[in-house]
């Protein structure tokens with residue numbers, strides 16, 4: 001019996017599902033080893049019943065999302081938060097501390113509370129147990145394939161627990177902060193992209209989310225302040241892909 005795999009979607013852009021479809025060279029081999037029971041972006045075919053591995057992309061941003069997530073958790077042995085919306089809450093969580101959902105519905109859409117079943121955007125781990133997270137906006141193809149291969153072999157997939165700077169130095173790329181004062185987020189962002197942007201002479205904008213905790217944000221913040229960047233610029237930059245980055249994360253000297 002092939003493992004039953006579901007690729008589910010909550011609120012997001014569906015870019016992580018698209019990354020699976022983009023695995024053009026590997027896709028046929030992959031589907032010969034698994035049985036896909038749900039994959040909204042790939043097919044309208046759906047099956048009820050238990051799931052061995054559930055990939056869930058998107059954040060919990062509506063009551064419908066929350067109900068769907070709990071149902072997926074109940075039927076799944078392994079649940080993977082797939083992509084930054086699922087892992088951190090995504091771009092839609094970046095202003096969670098600025099007003100209630102009702103105030104925003106009023107301001108943005110001009111509707112009264114309850115018009116949509118919207119909630120403040122949260123990561124999956126706020127509501128259910130998550131067995132593995134695969135970050136990225138979108139996810140990296142190789143990391144996803146490695147995780148699936150490990151799970152099919154009964155192994156625990158590897159997680160990147162160090163920052164982008166490590167990959168940057170292993171590649172011997174010049175540091176764009178030191179060389180040109182660019183506001184690189186590499187020191188606080190989870191590795192796994194092989195330091196793609198510094199390799200092109202660009203600063204990391206943090207698309208893989210924070211490395212395991214926000215504990216390094218205060219040091220990054222002080223360094224970028226010293227380089228002349230404003231508090232608002234730094235906070236906005238951190239918030240794009242790292243979910244709710246509260247001002248407290250920046251430490252005392254604000």
Ligand code: SF4
Nearest residue numbers: 165168175176184186
């Ligand atoms: S360029 Fe960015 S990722 Fe590379 S060492 Fe400097 S801060 Fe780190």
Ligand code: SF4
Nearest residue numbers: 193197204205206207
């Ligand atoms: S933004 Fe940062 S984490 Fe994203 S690909 Fe570029 S270097 Fe990697």
